[in-house]
Amino acid sequence: MNDRPALGDLTALAAIVTHRSFRKAADELGVSPSTLSHMMRTLELKMGVRLLNRTTRSVSPTEAGERLVSRLQPVLKELDLALEEVDAVRSRPSGSLRINASEPAARLLMQSVVPAFLARYPDMSVDLATEGRLVDIVAGGFDAGVRLGEALPQDMIAVRFGGPVRFLAVASPAYLAGRKPPLVPDDLKEHACIRVRLPSGKLYRWEFEKHGQELTVDAPGPLTLDHPGLMTEAAADGMGIAYVPDRTAQPFIDTGKLVTVLDDWCPAIPGLFLYYPGHRHVPSGLKAFVDMLREMP
Known part of the structure; x- marks a missing residue:
């Protein structure tokens, strides 16, 4: 195939199939659902085959889409690992770290961890959003959340900090x-x-x-x-x-x-925990933040 699909389009397709939702995939990728839908129509035209079955309420892969994504997922995972290794060589993480927390938890982070983190990693920025209600951090586009241990969502990696x-x-x-x-x-x-x-x-x-x-x-x-x-x-x-x-x-x-x-x-x-999805690639900035949390008394 001379007109090879763009990597971004293939990554978007994998996200849609994983979430079975244009909205959730769009949130993860940081684009609008309409943009994502247009990307998929272009991809299907380029490949000459329908990849997704769409209704007003759901989206699911066709047989061709399922086969393509099943082969893509390990490739995309290896690509993430390769990029992470290159990022590690750079020694200093860069980019933005988005964290959702309750107001008391945010205040505790601001007292020690966040200032020390930004001083150590000047190429990083921290976007700290405070909400009283529990949110889906994946759907909300956050890298991590902070809550009391009893309120942690399931299937998350959790790091305790701040004491009882x-x-x-x-x-x-x-x-x-x-x-x-x-x-x-x-x-x-x-x-x-x-x-x-x-x-x-x-x-x-x-x-x-x-x-x-x-x-x-x-x-x-x-x-x-x-x-x-x-x-x-x-x-x-x-x-x-x-x-x-x-x-x-x-x-x-x-x-x-x-x-x-x-x-x-x-x-x-038990107190507060920072938590993040265990099934997704962990950005180097989040890894650095977790390491710093563990250093704190």
């Missing part, structure tokens, strides 16, 4: 003055609690554990917030009991604006 995390029940001394402090989680039903609305829109049921006994409480209260910093400030202002991460509460505890309650019902949990 505790959620603390806290209140101001002024709020507790003249009130009986809660001794067990069910006692919260007699208090004004600062309720938590999750990004999904649901109200969070506070979770506690002691000696293997787990309890959840639908904490009552007149105030509902969706940001740990606001919850902590509201508790410090005497508006009730909040249930927030220890890193958020600690500065207020240190100054005496907040005290903890139900300490023995608030154990540490």
